[in-house]
Amino acid sequence: MTDLRQLTDIDVLDRAGALALLDRADALHGHATARAPALDRLAGRTVVNLFFENSTRTRTSFSLAARRLGAEVIDFNAHTSSTAKGESLVDTWRTLDAMGCHAYVIRHGSDDAVAELAKVAGPEVAIVNAGSGASAHPTQALLDAMTIRHHKGDWSGLRVLIVGDIRHSRVARSNIKLLRLLGVGELRTAAPPSLRAADLSDPDIVHFDALGPALEGCDVVMTLRLQKERMQGANIPDGEHYFRQWGLTPERLALAKPDAIVMHPGPMNRGTEIDGAVADGPQSVILEQVGNGVAIRMAVLETVLGAA
Amino acid sequence: MTDLRQLTDIDVLDRAGALALLDRADALHGHATARAPALDRLAGRTVVNLFFENSTRTRTSFSLAARRLGAEVIDFNAHTSSTAKGESLVDTWRTLDAMGCHAYVIRHGSDDAVAELAKVAGPEVAIVNAGSGASAHPTQALLDAMTIRHHKGDWSGLRVLIVGDIRHSRVARSNIKLLRLLGVGELRTAAPPSLRAADLSDPDIVHFDALGPALEGCDVVMTLRLQKERMQGANIPDGEHYFRQWGLTPERLALAKPDAIVMHPGPMNRGTEIDGAVADGPQSVILEQVGNGVAIRMAVLETVLGAA
Amino acid sequence: MTDLRQLTDIDVLDRAGALALLDRADALHGHATARAPALDRLAGRTVVNLFFENSTRTRTSFSLAARRLGAEVIDFNAHTSSTAKGESLVDTWRTLDAMGCHAYVIRHGSDDAVAELAKVAGPEVAIVNAGSGASAHPTQALLDAMTIRHHKGDWSGLRVLIVGDIRHSRVARSNIKLLRLLGVGELRTAAPPSLRAADLSDPDIVHFDALGPALEGCDVVMTLRLQKERMQGANIPDGEHYFRQWGLTPERLALAKPDAIVMHPGPMNRGTEIDGAVADGPQSVILEQVGNGVAIRMAVLETVLGAA
Numbered sequence: 001m002t003d004l005r006q007l008t009d010i011d012v013l014d015r016a017g018a019l020a021l022l023d024r025a026d027a028l029h030g031h032a033t034a035r036a037p038a039l040d041r042l043a044g045r046t047v048v049n050l051f052f053e054n055s056t057r058t059r060t061s062f063s064l065a066a067r068r069l070g071a072e073v074i075d076f077n078a079h080t081s082s083t084a085k086g087e088s089l090v091d092t093w094r095t096l097d098a099m100g101c102h103a104y105v106i107r108h109g110s111d112d113a114v115a116e117l118a119k120v121a122g123p124e125v126a127i128v129n130a131g132s133g134a135s136a137h138p139t140q141a142l143l144d145a146m147t148i149r150h151h152k153g154d155w156s157g158l159r160v161l162i163v164g165d166i167r168h169s170r171v172a173r174s175n176i177k178l179l180r181l182l183g184v185g186e187l188r189t190a191a192p193p194s195l196r197a198a199d200l201s202d203p204d205i206v207h208f209d210a211l212g213p214a215l216e217g218c219d220v221v222m223t224l225r226l227q228k229e230r231m232q233g234a235n236i237p238d239g240e241h242y243f244r245q246w247g248l249t250p251e252r253l254a255l256a257k258p259d260a261i262v263m264h265p266g267p268m269n270r271g272t273e274i275d276g277a278v279a280d281g282p283q284s285v286i287l288e289q290v291g292n293g294v295a296i297r298m299a300v301l302e303t304v305l306g307a308a
Numbered sequence: 309m310t311d312l313r314q315l316t317d318i319d320v321l322d323r324a325g326a327l328a329l330l331d332r333a334d335a336l337h338g339h340a341t342a343r344a345p346a347l348d349r350l351a352g353r354t355v356v357n358l359f360f361e362n363s364t365r366t367r368t369s370f371s372l373a374a375r376r377l378g379a380e381v382i383d384f385n386a387h388t389s390s391t392a393k394g395e396s397l398v399d400t401w402r403t404l405d406a407m408g409c410h411a412y413v414i415r416h417g418s419d420d421a422v423a424e425l426a427k428v429a430g431p432e433v434a435i436v437n438a439g440s441g442a443s444a445h446p447t448q449a450l451l452d453a454m455t456i457r458h459h460k461g462d463w464s465g466l467r468v469l470i471v472g473d474i475r476h477s478r479v480a481r482s483n484i485k486l487l488r489l490l491g492v493g494e495l496r497t498a499a500p501p502s503l504r505a506a507d508l509s510d511p512d513i514v515h516f517d518a519l520g521p522a523l524e525g526c527d528v529v530m531t532l533r534l535q536k537e538r539m540q541g542a543n544i545p546d547g548e549h550y551f552r553q554w555g556l557t558p559e560r561l562a563l564a565k566p567d568a569i570v571m572h573p574g575p576m577n578r579g580t581e582i583d584g585a586v587a588d589g590p591q592s593v594i595l596e597q598v599g600n601g602v603a604i605r606m607a608v609l610e611t612v613l614g615a616a
Numbered sequence: 617m618t619d620l621r622q623l624t625d626i627d628v629l630d631r632a633g634a635l636a637l638l639d640r641a642d643a644l645h646g647h648a649t650a651r652a653p654a655l656d657r658l659a660g661r662t663v664v665n666l667f668f669e670n671s672t673r674t675r676t677s678f679s680l681a682a683r684r685l686g687a688e689v690i691d692f693n694a695h696t697s698s699t700a701k702g703e704s705l706v707d708t709w710r711t712l713d714a715m716g717c718h719a720y721v722i723r724h725g726s727d728d729a730v731a732e733l734a735k736v737a738g739p740e741v742a743i744v745n746a747g748s749g750a751s752a753h754p755t756q757a758l759l760d761a762m763t764i765r766h767h768k769g770d771w772s773g774l775r776v777l778i779v780g781d782i783r784h785s786r787v788a789r790s791n792i793k794l795l796r797l798l799g800v801g802e803l804r805t806a807a808p809p810s811l812r813a814a815d816l817s818d819p820d821i822v823h824f825d826a827l828g829p830a831l832e833g834c835d836v837v838m839t840l841r842l843q844k845e846r847m848q849g850a851n852i853p854d855g856e857h858y859f860r861q862w863g864l865t866p867e868r869l870a871l872a873k874p875d876a877i878v879m880h881p882g883p884m885n886r887g888t889e890i891d892g893a894v895a896d897g898p899q900s901v902i903l904e905q906v907g908n909g910v911a912i913r914m915a916v917l918e919t920v921l922g923a924a
Contacts, residue, residue, distance in 0.1 A: 034408030037352055044653055046680070056384055057403060064354070064407055067380060072683060076672055087883035095673060095882060098906035099680055100650030266403060267395035290406035342716030345660055364692055365711060372662070372715055375688055574711060575703035598714035 004303050006118045006127045009136035010177035018181055022146050024299040024308060025292065031068055032295035040070035041307045045102040047071045050092070051130070052078040052108045057266060058130055061290075062105045065297035069307075074101065089113055090120050102126060103305055111135040126304035128297075134168045140265055141174035143296040145182060147289050148220055151261050155179075161188040161214050161256075164224030164246065164273050167197045171224060171265045176200060190214035192246065211246055215255040222263045223248050226273045239272035249275040253283065261285045312611050314426045314435045317444035318485035326489055330454050332607040332616060333600065339376055340603035348378035349615045353410040355379045358400070359438070360386040360416045365574060366438055369598075370413045373605035377615075382409065397421055398428050410434060411613055419443035434612035436605075442476045448573055449482035451604040453490060455597050456528055459569050463487075469496040469522050469564075472532030472554065472581050475505045479532060479573045484508060498522035500554065519554055523563040530571045531556050534581045547580035557583045561591065569593045620919050622734045622743045625752035626793035634797055638762050640915035640924060641908065647684055648911035656686035657923045661718040663687045666708070667746070668694040668724045673882060674746055677906075678721045681913035685923075690717065705729055706736050718742060719921055727751040742920040744913075750784045756881055757790035759912040761798060763905050764836055767877050771795075777804040777830050777872075780840030780862065780889050783813045787840060787881045792816060806830035808862065827862055831871040838879045839864050842889045855888035865891045869899065877901045 004017060013021075030036035047066040049059050063073045076096065087095075093104060103126035106114045111133030118127045131137045152158055160179055166172045166189050179187055189200060190208040201207065208214035215221065226242060253262065262274075262284045270276040279286060302308045312325060321329070338344035355374040357367050371381045384404065395403075401412060411434035414422045419441030426435045439445040460466055468487055474480045474497050487495055497508060498516040509515065516522035523529065534550060561570065570582075570592045578584040587594060610616045620633060629637075646652035663682040665675050679689045692712065709720060719742035722730050727749035734743045747753045768774055776795055782788045782805050795803055805816060806824040817823065824830035831837065842858060869878065878890075878900045886892040895902060918924045 032408065033406075034352065034354060034410070044650065046650060056386075060382055060384060060404070061407060063382065064409075074676055074679065076676060078672075088886070091882075091884060091886075094903055095906050096676070098649075098903040099677060099910050100648065100907070101680075102650070266399075268399060270396070270399075287402055287406040290403050291408070294407050340716065341714075342660065342662060342718070364694075368690055368692060368712070369715060371690065372717075574707075576707060578704070578707075595710055595714040598711050599716070602715050 005123060005125065005306070007138050007300055007304060008115045008118050008127065008129045010138050010141055010174050010181065013178075013181065015181050015183075018142070018145070018178060021142055021296065021299050021303065022149060024302070025142070025146050025295040028298045029291070029295045032065065032298050033291045034068070038068045038070065041302060042066065042069040042071035042305060045071045045305055046074060046100065047103045047105060047301060048074045048076050048096050048101045049130075050076045050078060050096075050104055050106045052106075052113075053131070055107055055131065058107065061293045062128075062130060062297050062301075065294050066301055068294070069298055069302060071103075071301070089117050093117055093121060097121075097125070103128065103301060105130045107131045109133060128300055128304060131170055134170050135173055137170040137174045138178075139293070139296055139300055140171050141178040142300070143289055143293040144175055144222065144263060144265075145178055146292045146296055147263065147285050148261070150288070150292075151285065152219055155182045156185050158184050158219045159186040159188065159217055160184055160220040160222065161190060161218045162222045162224065163190045163211060163214065163248065165195045165226050166191045166200060166224065167195045168227065169197075169224050172197070173200070175222065176205065180204075188214055188218065211248075211252055212255055215252060218256040218260050220261055220263065221248065221253065221256055223274050225265060225267065226269060228269075239269060243272055247271070247273060247275055248278050250277050250281065253278055253281075259283075263289060266290065313431055313433065313614075315446050315608055315612060316423045316426050316435065316437050318446050318449055318482050318489065321486075321489065323489050323491075326450070326453070326486060329450055329604065329607050329611065330457060332610070333450070333454050333603040336606045337599070337603045340373065340606050341599045342376070346376045346378065349610060350374065350377040350379035350613060353379045353613055354382060354408065355411045355413060355609060356382045356384050356404050356409045357438075358384045358386060358404075358412055358414045360414075360421075361439070363415055363439065366415065369601045370436075370438060370605050370609075373602050374609055376602070377606055377610060379411075379609070397425050401425055401429060401433075405429075405433070411436065411609060413438050415439045417441060436608055436612060439478055442478050443481055445478040445482045446486075447601070447604055447608055448479050449486040450608070451597055451601040452483055452530065452571060452573075453486055454600045454604055455571065455593050456569070458596070458600075459593060460527055463490045464493050466492050466527045467494040467496065467525055468492055468528040468530065469498060469526045470530045470532065471498045471519060471522065471556065473503045473534050474499045474508060474532065475503045476535065477505075477532050480505070481508070483530065484513065488512075496522055496526065519556075519560055520563055523560060526564040526568050528569055528571065529556065529561065529564055531582050533573060533575065534577055536577075547577060551580055555579070555581060555583055556586050558585050558589065561586055561589075567591075571597060574598065621739055621741065621922070623754050623916055623920060624731045624734050624743065624745050626754050626757055626790050626797065629794075629797065631797050631799075634758070634761070634794060637758055637912065637915050637919065638765060640918070641758070641762050641911040644914045645907070645911045648681065648914050649907045650684070654684045654686065657918060658682065658685040658687035658921060661687045661921055662690060662716065663719045663721060663917060664690045664692050664712050664717045665746075666692050666694060666712075666720055666722045668722075668729075669747070671723055671747065674723065677909045678744075678746060678913050678917075681910050682917055684910070685914055685918060687719075687917070705733050709733055709737060713737075713741070719744065719917060721746045723747045725749060744916055744920060747786055750786050751789055753786040753790045754794075755909070755912055755916055756787050757794040758916070759905055759909040760791055760838065760879060760881075761794055762908045762912055763879065763901050764877070766904070766908075767901065768835055771798045772801050774800050774835045775802040775804065775833055776800055776836040776838065777806060777834045778838045778840065779806045779827060779830065779864065781811045781842050782807045782816060782840070783811045784843065785813075785840050788813070789816070791838065792821065796820075804830055804834065827864075827868055828871055831868060834872040834876050836877055836879065837864065837869065837872055839890050841881060841883065842885055844885075855885060859888055863887070863889060863891055864894050866893050866897065869894055869897075875899075879905060882906065
């Protein structure tokens with residue numbers, strides 16, 4: 001994997017490459033969560049957070065990952081920047097490159113912006129997709145896989161369910177790609193009709209129109225955030241209504257395997273897509289996901305900067 | 309004091325604990341104001357500024373304090389963060405904790421948010437209140453006490469006046485608690501009726517309805533910022549009008565003791581609560597307060613992180 | 617130049633001083649663009665970015681310059697700060713000074729704010745103008761001169777053209793001052809009548825009302841950004857219309873000397889003031905300007921902090 005320079009989506013990885021990133025993140029976990037000292041493998045390198053959508057959480061995770069490898073971090077707030085003055089993403093990147101920056105962590109509202117920049121910038125430029133449109137969020141998928149692997153051994157025996165707003169979810173799309181690549185046994189999705197994704201109706205994904213049957217026999221339950229601004233368009237009157245049909249409650253979770261783990265990419269809407277008792281319960285690995293996120297981002301930054 | 313982990317308000321301190329923080333801040337003063345080199349006592353620790361109200365001034369003071377002890381600083385802008393997406397303060401803290409952050413400096417508009425988080429997070433989690441609602445601003449009170457002690461020796465002989473918008477002032481409330489704890493001789497407040505605080509009408513606080521008589525014989529005059537947005541509600545037509553009755557002018561200041569010191573928590577409204585000639589005059593210790601603020605915050609961070 | 621503490625505009629430099637900064641920036645270029653390791657000449661110093669206008673690009677350039685000299689950087693966002701609460705620039709500076717900050721990089725919408733602060737603060741306080749109103753942007757002029765000198769030797773033989781919105785341009789004003797100081801052979805400006813600057817109609821500046829004739833025989837073509845918000849006031853219907861008359865196209869550029877260089881302070885409006893083919897063409901030195909900008913800002917910070 002030492003030749004990976006651009007993590008635009010899961011597609012750029014082969015199975016060995018994905019597993020190598022998971023292995024490396026495992027090794028870095030203590031440093032990522034500050035139980036072990038920071039490293040200096042990226043000393044002298046400058047990592048730019050180039051965020052066109054607000055996300056303090058993901059930005060902070062990348063910042064900590066970069067700093068715990070010894071890199072400098074520049075937060076280039078794209079809302080108040082020259083991009084807001086009409087400059088293209090490519091010109092913004094060229095400017096930062098001319099200033100001696102080394103890696104670009106990009107979040108963008110458009111599906112294709114990150115991949116397009118990667119093409120123009122050329123294959124030697126280190127680029128990490130930190131979430132683009134509804135299409136890709138590869139580091140989220142990797143941290144999810146790292147978390148699953150820690151709790152469940154063999155991929156081929158696993159039944160994984162993704163629940164909620166599949167339609168608008170880059171988390172779902174990248175997870176599905178990675179879980180297939182890793183060879184997961186059975187992939188399930190569950191969503192109300194208006195939140196189902198037409199592009200994810202392949203025969204190898206088993207789709208459910210109700211949460212109860214979908215949960216039966218699952219090893220992993222991945223709950224997606226319901227974005228409030230999308231509820232109206234989806235004809236869902238409010239969060240309470242959604243919770244009654246789709247909220248992950250302790251009663252519903254009991255339909256899954258007894259040792260099933262519960263995941264959520266955060267930030268959670270307690271009482272909308274997930275019951276607080278489940279979020280804080282013994283099957284929840286939600287906070288482990290957060291710590292694994294820093295470790296995965298360290299592994300990815302190290303790799304795209306050729307320091308792995 | 310090495311067991312203090314949460315400075316939610318002055319109440320958590322006993323007299324010895326408060327004096328220990330003042331002593332430690334005195335010892336750190338050169339490092340705080342960059343006349344002496346930065347220290348590395350907090351190397352490897354990450355301090356998060358979690359500000360739900362804008363305050364570049366206080367945030368910068370905490371940032372410098374943390375960095376001059378060798379800590380990393382994360383600015384978690386709560387306005388544009390996951391909290392804005394509906395996440396609770398507790399969930400935001402849990403996320404940052406899972407990322408390996410070590411101390412939380414919190415400013416919040418609500419009176420109770422910081423104390424409530426401290427309760428949920430548990431007594432081992434390092435939390436510093438950087439200003440909450442109208443109730444508490446303990447590091448401001450400590451830096452004020454540090455400044456007073458530097459100029460005036462014995463607490464029991466001192467007459468201290470707090471002037472202005474007492475009603476909405478967390479600075480006044482924390483100062484009153486700390487000055488009582490330290491055993492100040494006489495505590496006075498002075499405010500127009502609409503800005504007087506019902507909760508601070510204890511018999512041991514002498515209240516005045518006019519500034520002149522309140523100033524007589526005072527050793528310390530603490531002027532509060534008049535927040536413009538509150539002037540209308542308080543039936544104060546404008547800043548000029550307020551200044552005529554309540555502005556600290558050289559003529560009025562002459563009613564206090566000749567060696568009285570003048571304090572202000574900043575930012576000042578010159579010509580509203582204070583005359584520029586007083587703010588810049590020989591009795592003003594306002595800029596000393598600012599330098600002492602960094603020293604106090606170093607002492608507090610060191611202590612709550614168990615590095616004192 | 618070791619006694620320069622305040623770079624408020626080019627006026628404060630003499631010719632030797634300007635050349636010393638260019639020489640020093642040349643020497644620092646590898647460190648500025650991260651091809652050589654960071655330095656520690658400013659270790660223990662704190663540089664404040666005090667920006668009253670948004671400019672992520674210039675702020676990032678100064679941040680990288682300061683950090684690559686080992687300084688700490690504080691971003692004091694003046695939009696959300698105590699200044700927004702009515703505090704004066706002088707009081708904000710006094711506060712930061714009391715916190716032990718060492719140099720102030722200031723961008724301000726007013727022509728005079730930076731110079732006025734420099735006067736009040738006193739000649740020992742390190743202040744750098746990062747752009748003030750329409751009057752001054754001295755580090756831009758220095759990086760432009762550094763770029764020109766790299767490509768063209770002798771100043772006296774050069775013909776330099778500045779094209780576009782001269783009237784509102786601090787870049788134009790500082791460049792004209794510096795190019796005169798360096799003894800440039802011929803200075804030309806070209807602009808539509810509404811964007812011509814009355815204060816720059818000296819006999820030694822040759823003004824043109826059309827781009828074609830202005831370009832003839834030029835060694836350097838400096839294109840200015842057309843600020844969209846000014847197009848209406850200037851009776852310019854839209855960017856396309858402006859481009860037809862004033863856009864720097866390959867055809868027009870062919871009227872200049874064959875080895876003429878093309879400059880732009882960024883961010884560019886491709887298709888408005890400059891053709892993408894020119895911006896990316898072999899005569900463009902626009903990205904060199906960006907790298908030189910970090911080097912110039914390192915040289916300036918080193919100098920105003922007495923570390924040169």
